[in-house]
Amino acid sequence: MAVEVKIPTILRTYTDGAKSVPGEGGNLAALLDDLESRHAGLKGRLVTEDGSLHRFVNVYVNDEDVRFTGSLDTALSDGDAVTILPAVAGGSPESEIAGGSPDSGIADAAR
Amino acid sequence: MRTVLILPTAIYQAILAHARRDHPDEACGVVAGPAGSDRPERLIEMVNAAGSPTFYQFDSMEQLKVWQAMDQADEEPVVIYHSHTATEAYPSRTDINLAQEPGAHYVLVSTADPDSIEFRSYRIVDGVVTEEPVELMESPGPPTG
Numbered sequence: 001m002a003v004e005v006k007i008p009t010i011l012r013t014y015t016d017g018a019k020s021v022p023g024e025g026g027n028l029a030a031l032l033d034d035l036e037s038r039h040a041g042l043k044g045r046l047v048t049e050d051g052s053l054h055r056f057v058n059v060y061v062n063d064e065d066v067r068f069t070g071s072l073d074t075a076l077s078d079g080d081a082v083t084i085l086p087a088v089a090g091g092s093p094e095s096e097i098a099g100g101s102p103d104s105g106i107a108d109a110a111r
Numbered sequence: 112m113r114t115v116l117i118l119p120t121a122i123y124q125a126i127l128a129h130a131r132r133d134h135p136d137e138a139c140g141v142v143a144g145p146a147g148s149d150r151p152e153r154l155i156e157m158v159n160a161a162g163s164p165t166f167y168q169f170d171s172m173e174q175l176k177v178w179q180a181m182d183q184a185d186e187e188p189v190v191i192y193h194s195h196t197a198t199e200a201y202p203s204r205t206d207i208n209l210a211q212e213p214g215a216h217y218v219l220v221s222t223a224d225p226d227s228i229e230f231r232s233y234r235i236v237d238g239v240v241t242e243e244p245v246e247l248m249e250s251p252g253p254p255t256g
Binding site: 008009010056058060063065067083085086087088089090091092093 | 161163165166168169172174191193197203206213214
């Protein structure tokens with residue numbers, strides 16, 4: 001299943017600056033494996049070590065947030081449009097004292 | 112990369128008004144501008160999906176629509192702002208960990224003291240915070256003759 005994947009600014013270091021790249025896969029997990037084969041390191045910015053989508057990364061298939069469509073199991077069809085956006089989020093110092101720091105986003109995975 | 116934020120006064124005032132209105136919850140939003148220009152021109156108030164006095168997060172579907180509209184207009188997020196409602200206008204550890212727009216000016220507004228609201232701007236790149244001055248400019252008037 002050939003799809004087009006939109007890449008956000010912060011991840012374009014993995015795509016030689018390309019704003020979008022082609023990929024293939026029957027579902028989102030397979031697509032990320034396919035992308036990883038040409039853009040090494042990209043998958044690690046999107047998926048945690050336990051194999052789930054990073055909490056502060058948004059992935060959309062045809063304008064639907066995959067959190068509501070099965071996450072990495074979301075099925076893909078030929079011609080689907082996949083968009084990756086870093087979540088925009090933060091907190092004040094009390095949020096750290098009260099609940100600890102939330103999961104890191106894709107920016108943190110680079111450090 | 113510029114180390115100063117130059118902001119139209121009208122947008123500055125609108126951000127302050129948004130922060131005051133949503134107090135004690137955190138307010139958040141974006142100022143878009145032409146890609147590569149570093150000119151913040153179009154204010155977009157975003158819903159704080161966290162609806163919290165200590166956390167903010169853009170709603171993922173609203174964010175997609177706004178980011179697509181920017182893309183269509185060849186714009187980018189020049190400013191990403193949010194308020195702290197009980198603490199100073201300095202990025203928290205969470206803010207730094209989650210900052211994922213290396214090209215943006217991160218604006219923090221503190222509404223902790225209603226009599227003296229803080230408005231400060233930062234670059235946050237690879238976990239490094241650099242404060243920058245904020246300069247206000249009058250919005251350009253209609254073109255003349």
